[in-house]
Amino acid sequence: MLDIKLIRENPDFVRERLALRGAGDEGHITPLLQFDEARRTALAEVETLKATRNRVSKEIGALMGQKKLAEAEAKKQETRDLGDKIASLDKVAAQAEADRDQLMLRLPNLPHASVVPGKTAEDNPEIRVHGAKPEFAFKPKGHVELCEALKLVDFARATKLSGSGFLLYTNWGARLERALIQFLLDLHITEHGYTEIAPPLMVGPQCLEGVGQFPKFKDQYYGVAEGDDAGKLGKLYLIPTAETPVANIHRDELLKEADLPVRYCAYTPCFRGEAGAAGVGTRGMIRVHQFDKVELIKIVRPEQGYDELEKMVGNAERVLQLLGLHYRVIMLCTGDMGFGSAKTYDIEVWAPGQGSYLEVSSCSNCEDFQARRMNLRFKSETAGNIFPHILNGSGTALARLFVALVETHQQADGSVVIPSALQPYLKTDRIAAAS
RNA sequence: GGAGAGAUGGCUGAGUGGUUUAAGGCACACGCCUGGAAAGCGUGCGUAGGUAACACUACCGGGGGUUCGAAUCCCCCUCUCUCCGCCA
Known part of the structure; x- marks a missing residue:
């Protein structure tokens, strides 16, 4: 598997090296990067929601410890639907990751610089x-x-x-x-x-x-x-x-x-x-x-x-x-x-x-x-x-x-x-x- | 195939619903101490994503569920160990 960071930061270099193999794999880089971007976008969003959930849950724990049950219940109500949003966004991110990795596993290695270019x-x-x-x-x-x-x-x-x-x-x-x-x-x-x-x-x-x-x-x-x-x-x-x-x-x-x-x-x-x-x-x-x-x-x-x-x-x-x-x-x-x-x-x-x-x-x-x-x-x-x-x-x-x-x-x-x-x-x- | 017990960081090993951001130890790195070393003491130290750096997120064999919140409770699976059965 290639380094995803290398593909992100240097897509043209990767395309060039793949093209030398002559199997057309360089064409997979663009869709791969789209899946990668979709994954990162979804991840950034869902992580923000998770941070909120973690923070509120901690507050609920503290309130329960102080026997402020009514306040705790109110907070629970507040965050009840957060879980569903998180679950659906998690799925989006997981699907994008699966799509990306499917392509990653099918990309061959890049030829070393010392390898002679050729077809057959x-x-x-x-x-x-x-x-x-x-x-x-x-x-x-x-x-x-x-x-x-x-x-x-x-x-x-x-x-x-x-x-x-x-x-x-x-x-x-x-x-x-x-x-x-x-x-x-x-x-x-x-x-x-x-x-x-x-x-x-x-x-x-x-x-x-x-x-x-x-x-x-x-x-x-x-x-x-x-x-x-x-x-x-x-x-x-x-x-x-x-x-x-x-x-x-x-x-x-x-x-x-x-x-x-x-x-x-x-x-x-x-x-x-x-x-x-x-x-x-x-x-x-x-x-x-x-x-x-x-x-x-x-x-x-x-x-x-x-x-x-x-x-x-x-x-x-x-x-x-x-x-x-x-x-x-x-x-x-x-x-x-x-x-x-x-x-x-x-x-x-x-x-x-x-x-x-x-x-x-x-x-x-x-x-x-x-x-x-x-x-x-x-x-x-x-x-x-x-x-x-x-x-x-x-x-x-x-x-x-x-x-x-x-x-x-x-x-x-x-x-x-x-x-x-x-x-x-x-x-x-x-x-x-x-x- | 049957019964039981387990799986937590590089290793070991606590943790049975909420300051656990996974205790303690070993190993490792740096420092103090020393003539030098060991021991002792102090500091740091899991992996991955993310950020200029923080923040933040995920990960306690794998997958699903309950919950505001799961290493912890429930279900399924895989593997390991012990005993029994079978077997070269």
């Missing part, structure tokens, strides 16, 4: 490249062919169980997936200073609202019900990313400045409806309804936000470096960024069998946008209570990392060589057809 992914600048595309003396296979030959993933049976977009890892495929998860967690926890978290996989709607997935993108997520009695419980949702539960851990809290920075790392499966994406990259493991991910979350003082973002990208890059993968880092332009983000870097790993780069990490600084939505603050020793910056980044997404790994390290004989950093976890240096 085509406009995303490349920031840096690590390594080079590997060269093969043979025609590299795609991951689907490799996985089927090595029996790492049973695509057909996964579809039988759950429909398209689900994966059934088998034998060495399942072991490789588990080894990668363990490797990623250990790396971030022991070398990058994160604290491990294992959160719930189902959360209430407030969590999705807190990070900006609700109300605007409600159709993207899986809701779950308990038995046939769905209406009784508040509805729960399968998390689309560990960001949803983990970023909300300190919702409605007032942290101490000494508690910061908070750095959390969590492995979870992620569930996504991928509505509207049917037929786009649906073959194989690139776009699925359920995948594993190790997520990084930071809560930091605002002045540290962008330093911490750079470090977070570095933490994710380290994964790919240790696994011997070629990748590039790009910055998302203003038109391509997610709803809550002020600045985002994507890391794309090279998949030789696909002949393309795959997004395996997205690292964002949401500044105080999410903190406002979830009312998370910290007590500054010098400047009162402050909304911290909240950052999230994948470190990294698993199914696509799996793809890049098997496609990059495939051999002429059809086997896959395991990078040395991963060998202690998988307990083999190679996966071959007969093994």
Whole structure:
């Protein structure tokens, strides 16, 4: 959520920054300010009435104490209809506030000044490249062919169980997936200073609202019900990313400045409806309804936000470096960024069998946008209570990392060589057809 | 699922209709004291809106009601704890 004061005092600045996203949100500022003004007008009026009521009530109390009952009764009569006026004006103010907040929740974050203006992914600048595309003396296979030959993933049976977009890892495929998860967690926890978290996989709607997935993108997520009695419980949702539960851990809290920075790392499966994406990259493991991910979350003082973002990208890059993968880092332009983000870097790993780069990490600084939505603050020793910056980044997404790994390290004989950093976890240096 | 007890500021904890603008304590900040510190003493200190600054308004788990007036009385809901039942 944006700061209402910023919108009031600097509407043109806000319109300009919103326009850079190219989604037309700047048009909501004028009606939003009208609701805000209506609310403030009603509030000023009703507060005057309440002040009167409070004063007279106090006088009545004093008169009763002095046993001047007749005078007290007269005063009661005098203020009897005040309550009705107050109640109706309160409703006016509440309605205006609800209208205003409805719009507030649907406004995306403002892009940071350092973000390159642009409309689509085509406009995303490349920031840096690590390594080079590997060269093969043979025609590299795609991951689907490799996985089927090595029996790492049973695509057909996964579809039988759950429909398209689900994966059934088998034998060495399942072991490789588990080894990668363990490797990623250990790396971030022991070398990058994160604290491990294992959160719930189902959360209430407030969590999705807190990070900006609700109300605007409600159709993207899986809701779950308990038995046939769905209406009784508040509805729960399968998390689309560990960001949803983990970023909300300190919702409605007032942290101490000494508690910061908070750095959390969590492995979870992620569930996504991928509505509207049917037929786009649906073959194989690139776009699925359920995948594993190790997520990084930071809560930091605002002045540290962008330093911490750079470090977070570095933490994710380290994964790919240790696994011997070629990748590039790009910055998302203003038109391509997610709803809550002020600045985002994507890391794309090279998949030789696909002949393309795959997004395996997205690292964002949401500044105080999410903190406002979830009312998370910290007590500054010098400047009162402050909304911290909240950052999230994948470190990294698993199914696509799996793809890049098997496609990059495939051999002429059809086997896959395991990078040395991963060998202690998988307990083999190679996966071959007969093994 | 059944029965009972609870939910008050960063924490703790009083408060059962009217000087409560939420007591006291802890923590925190500043000062006195001290060679320095601790202890002690003094002052300040909830959140949000509002104002140039005051004033003022709201907030005692959430929502509704009674009343001139509600932390306090009534109703509904949520959550926590204890016991029982069920259960990996």
